[in-house]
Amino acid sequence: MMSFFKGQLANVVEWDEFREDMIFWKWHNNEIKKGSKLIIRPGQDAIFYNQGRIEGIFEKEGDYDVDSDIIPFLSTLKGFKFGFNSGMRVEVLFVNTKEFTVKWGTKSAIHLPAPGLPGGLPIRANGTFNFKVNDYVSLIDKIVGVRNSYLVEDIKIRITAVLDQLLMKWIGREGKDMFNLQMNADEIAAGIKQDLDMQLVDDGMTITRFHIMSFNYPKEIQDMIKKSASHGMIGDVKKYQQVELTDAMASGKMGGEGGSGSGTASEMAGMMMGMNVAKEMMESMRDSGGETSKGQSEPQNQQASSGGQGNIPNFCPNCGTKTSGGNFCSNCGHKLV
Template sequence: MSFFRGQFANVVEWEEFREDMIFWKWSNKEIKKGSKLIIRPGQDAIFFHNGKIEGIFQNEGEYNIESQIIPFLSTLKGFKFGFNSGMRVEVLFVNTKEFTVRWGTQNPVLLPAPNLPGGMPVRANGTFNFKVNDYVALIDRIAGVKDSYLVEEVKLRITSVLDQLLMKWISKEGKDMFNLQANAFDIARGIREDLDMQVLSTGLTITGFQVMSFNYPQQIQDMINKTASHEMIGNVGKYQQISMTDGMASGNVKGGGAAADMAGMMMGMNIAKDMMKNMESQSPQQGSSGQGTAQETQGEGKKPNFCPNCGAKNEGANFCPQCGQKLG
């Protein structure tokens, strides 16, 4: 790198680099021979002169202004640089990475719905991606009047139109408002195309748009969950029984109220009904068994009138009064 006596060697670099900054302008400074340009990874440097782009440097590294930059710029029409004089120039540093931004609806989107005059309020959230793709448009529309540009400014512009675009693409083609997540891909694709048209004139492009979730009011979400439970069980009566049992088991249904009394009565009736079924299924066996037992008891209770050993008359005793023989 060359130095000239009496001249200060400036360093042209992105002095205020931030991850959320789209571009930053190095301006109102004098570039002299002997200065150097530093371009870091993920950056491009654009030289302005009299409001026009004179050169774009995209490769990272350190450049000598005198030997590498000036010879290149001097070949361009209208660019002049005196041997001993400095030059006031603007250098725009652009962040070339793809930015990812989280978004959420500012207000609930009111979707037309039967029996809901004001519409059903739905919120949504997700992410979108963008990057710079047209330096001429960027300078013409934004960088010409701003010294820096933040991701937050792009986010504000995007979210200001998101509610309208959500309404447009959810309503399009009769999307099922109670199952929006199933159509999230198609909705997001349509929104991305519209957003890209919104920012195209500023030198940006929307490279991706995702809807992570749709959020319903709590009452609507409870209804959706209950309907899903009914469909999963397939039997509303059975669902009611299970709900009642779970409520009593968890302690949510407690004594002292009509609902608790009714729940207890129904559960008691169900238990009694189950017991009766079990008794009916077992009654034939129990009847035959009981009859056999009675006969056996009757047979065992009958005593012989005469002792089989000695022939003595018996009056119903268990043992013979003459010889002691066991009778019966």
């Protein structure tokens, strides 16, 4: 008698193994007793289905009586009546409705074809992608039938398995600059998102965002890129030498014997840089105003050599004595005109 009543105890239909990284979970007891309750928590949908056919989807959080609040809304089970010894045989699937964010990174370097590098250009990349469940029919048809639960890690494994191939595909399009991939990161990511979405659409899920945080080159390649960028910004060898001199001053590499004496190196580099800057300023002034100065000085020299009282200076250019109007200095005898 006690075993009979034990079999008639009501169920609590709820997601009792909930995890933040769990995409869905299948309620294991397929027979729902009279008086059972359904509990839906925030961020969950409860799907009643029978033999792969969805009977009803319940999205609003709260506690519900199965026989009075749920059964009347089920598509083909509206007329179901709980018998004295029987319950309702139906499966319940709980789905996590949030958008999941997953970090990704290439497991090993991807070798991209690049001029001058026979083995290819090795790069790594990392970023994030977002996905969510958007089609319960496909989810039940393709995955729920063979799985009792599904984790974010399962999706991550699927995505990372094809990422290397997709990165090579979209990086190689339209002759992108292999040494400045970050400039095209958004375009590359958009193409990868489109392809990844096709990987998941049949399983009832969609990629909502794919982001490439960074491309990482080997140190030797990074140094080469920085050096090339410096050349491009500087534009000529003379200025490049100045930058190299500045780097030496900062790092102390121009020190004395044995590599020591960084203070002396800094002083030397500073003095040399200052001399070079002053020299360039003088050359610039000469180049911009030399012709005008030359044009103005020639008439003055001609006028000074032509003689005449109006050309006698007020002071002797040799000794500085004030002149008295004669052609020779009264103090030192220097010729004034």
